[in-house]
Amino acid sequence: MAGRELRHIPVMLDEVLEGLAVRTGGRYLDGTFGRGGHARAILARLSESGRLFLMDRDPTAIATATAEHAGDARVTIRHENFATLAQWSEATDLDGILLDLGVSSPQLDDAERGFSFMADAPLDMRMDPTRGESAAQFLARASEEDIAQALWTYGEERHGRRIARAIVARREEQPFERTGDLAAFCAKLLGRREPGKNPATRTFQALRIQVNAELSSLDEGLDAALEALRPGGRLAVISFHSLEDRAVKQFIRRHEGRVQGSRRAPPALTKPVARLAPVGKAIFPSDAEIAANPRSRSAVLRVAEKLA
Structure with a gap:
């Protein structure tokens, strides 16, 4: 594990630091601590008067953050989904917020978390394994329509209905409880339709987006972030x-401040x-x-600044 930590490379680190325009005495929040690469770089630029707020929904990430930063008076740590940022009363008037979305490298690297089809493991996929239902539980109770809707909406899987129908039929005899089982099932059902891409991708x-409500x-996190930022x-x-x-x-x-409308609709009265x-x-x-x-x-990195 220590070797993996040393080899971990935070994505677009220089671009993130430039985008955030980190000030030595500023107040910043990393809403997705993960392995902490971005957080360490931000903290290195902060003086004693700076503050860094750390969030992650994954208890393993929070354990890492606590072990590494709990003794630093500049750092405050919270075990929560960044969607709950509005409930963190201390994390306001911020100079910068970073959100590094999706599944983290530690989650992918730990086969037992069930995120990868490359190894056989429990079909879990929860970013916070202490809360909510696993992917296996979703597949065991969801209707064919709900499964098909999730596969199309979150995976853009054009064979979603076919897969959902087959899942519901198969689970009557044997529920899906392992990643290897589901991956092999998708491969057998679909074959190699996309060169270079696993049929289960x-x-x-x-399923990952579904069970984590990503x-x-x-949406909730972006709204909260806008309110938590100070002008500038x-x-x-x-x-x-x-x-x-x-x-x-x-x-x-x-x-x-753009007017979002249709050519067929009447013009907006106010901008x-x-x-x-x-x-x-x-x-x-x-x-x-790469x-x-x-x-x-x-x-893809996008940066925006809050206006006065």
């Missing part, structure tokens, strides 16, 4: 698939108040970073 992504958490504060969000990035992009546009301004365009990892850290290849 979209199903696993959809998109609704993102920066919001930096790293996304790893199009559903997340689309939500972030639409959030920023919605608060830019929305602008509360955010994008800082540059979407940022992608360099070829060198070569050093292949998991960064699908990352």
Whole structure:
């Protein structure tokens, strides 16, 4: 584990620090601590008067944060989903907020968490294994329609209905309890339809997003982040698939003060108040970073600044 920590490379670290424009005496929040790479870099730039608030829904990440930073008076740690940021009364008037979305490297690397189809393990996928239902529990109780809806909405799996129908039929005899079982089931059902992509990829992504309510958490977290930032504060969000990035992009546009309407609808009587301004365009990892850290290849960083 120690070796893995040393080899961990936080995604687009320099770009995140530049986007947040970290000030030595500022107040910052990392809503997705993970392995703590971004948090350590932010903390290194803070003086004694600076503050860093750390959140993560994963108790393992919180244990790491506590072991490493609990003795630092500048750091405050909270075991919660960043969607609950509005409930953290101390984390206000912030100069910067970072959200690094999706499944973290530690969660992927620990096969027993059930996020990967590359190893056989309990079919769990919860980012916080102490709360909510697992992927196995969802597949055991959900209707065919609900499973198909999740596969299409969260995995963009065009064979979602076929997969859902087959899952419901199979679970009558044997419920899905292992990642290896589900991965083999998808492979047998679909075959190798997409070169270079495991047939279970979209199903696993959809189930992970479903059981962790990732998109609704993102919506709530973005709203809370906007309120927690001070004027001039920066919001930096790293996304790893199009559903997340689309939500972030639409959030920023919605608060830019643009009039969102249709040519067929009557013109808006008043222009929305602008509360955010994008800082540059979407940022992608360099070829060198992708070569050093292949998991960064699908990352997109968007930065916005809160207006007065």
